[in-house]
Amino acid sequence: MKTARIPASSQAFPIGKIVCLARNYAEHARELGNETPAAPVLFMKPASSVIGDGETVRIPGYSQECHYEVELAVLIGRECRAAGADRALEYVAGYGAAIDMTLRDVQNGLKAKGLPWEIAKGFDTACPLSDFVPASEVVDPHNLRLLLSVNGEKRQDGCSSDMINRVPEIVAYISRIFTLYPGDVILTGTPAGVGRVVAGDVMEAEIEGVARLTVYVQ
Ligand code: MG
DSSP: OOEEEEGGGTEEEEOOOEEEEESOBHHHHHHTTOOOOSSOEEEEEOGGGEEOTTOEEOOOTTOSOEEEOEEEEEEEOSOBSSOOTTTGGGGEEEEEEEEOOEEHHHHHHHHHHTOOOHHHHSSTTOEEBOOOEEGGGOSOTTSOEEEEEETTEEEEEEEGGGBSSOHHHHHHHHHTTSOBOTTOEEEOOOOSOOEEEOTTOEEEEEETTTEEEEEEEO
C-alpha cells in the first residue's frame, strides 16, 4: 500500500484517491492551446500510480511522448464533505511536491475522441510524490516557487500565486463532489514549461522551502 508521510510529525496516511486539476495556471493552459476553464477541470490518478523520491517513471510502450508537470500536492488530514472555502484549509494536513506524468500523445488522442484520460495520466509510476511538510509550517501556500529541471536544466519555474483556483476554493469545490478522507491527495495544476522526457533522463522537482523530489525515467 502506498503511504503519504509527514516525517516531521511521524504521521503516515494510506493514500486514497488523488484528485488532480487541469489548466489551473493560465499560461500553461495557453501553451497547450486550451481555454482557461470557468470551473475547475478535474481528473483522478489511482494510488497505484504513486512512486517516491529516488524511484523511476516507466514510460508505457503505448506512448512516444511522456511529459512532466510539477505541481503543489495537498494532503488531506480530516474527513471533508462540502466544506466552505473559509474553513477548507482546516482539512489540509500537509504540502508536498508531485510530478503529474502525462502521456501527451495518448491524452491528445483521447481528448480528440472525447474519451477519459486515465490511461494517459494514471498508469503505474505516473505520480511521483514527495513526503509532506505539516501545513502549519507553510506560511502561505500561494507564495511558493515551483521548479522542475531535467538533467540539471531548468524547464519549469512558476509560482503558486498564479493559480486560477486557490487551495481553499479547490478543497471546497472537490469536497462538494467527492467526500475527501485522510490520505487523499490533491494535485493543484502545473505552471507553464511542460515538456518531454525520455529514458535516461533525471527529473528534479522542487516546491521551494517545502519539498524536493528526484525521479529517474526509463
Ligand atoms: Mg497536471
